[in-house]
Amino acid sequence: MKTAHDLVTAAKARVQETPLEKADQAIRDADILIDVRETEEYASGHIPGAVHISRGMLEFKLSNMPELASRDLRIVVYCKTSGRAALAACALADMGYLDVKSIAGGFDAWAAAGKPVAKPELPSFE
Structure with a gap:
């Protein structure tokens, strides 16, 4: 029986992970950036x-x-730390997408590096 860790390890061996220092360029070059985390x-x-x-x-x-x-399409995917993104990138490759990258370290690494983070503005009730 395989664990989630086993599946992620196998996925990471199949996908192209973009190092954080190259993520900005990969995002600029992408047609779409997909966040695969939960809502x-x-x-x-x-x-x-x-x-x-x-x-x-x-x-x-x-x-x-x-x-x-x-x-x-040039697709970049990310999640919290890169496990779900690796699984997502594999699924996209299996669907026939030819240029899929995931961001190594995911959103946590992005935010820890001080890179820009968008946060939705909540409505003011004042």
């Missing part, structure tokens, strides 16, 4: 410009979004 994680802060598609819905959403149908 509340995304809402608490995310990389500017990221589109939220949780890991559990990724294959379904991409299958139903005609604007993301081209398998030549």
Whole structure:
């Protein structure tokens, strides 16, 4: 029986992980940046410009979004620390996407490096 750790390790061996120091350029070069964390994680802060598609819905959403149908899209994915992103990148490769990268260290590494974080503005009730 495989553990989640085993699955992530195997996924990381298959995918292209972009080191944090090259993440800015990878994001600029990408057609889409996808945050695969859960909704509340995304809402608490995310990389500017990221589109939220949780890991559990990724294959379904991409299958139903005609604007993301081209398998030549340059895609960058990330999660909290990079495990879910590696699994997501493998799923995207299995779907036929040809240029998928994940960010090594994920959002936690991004934020710890002092890189920009977008946080939604809550409405003021005053």
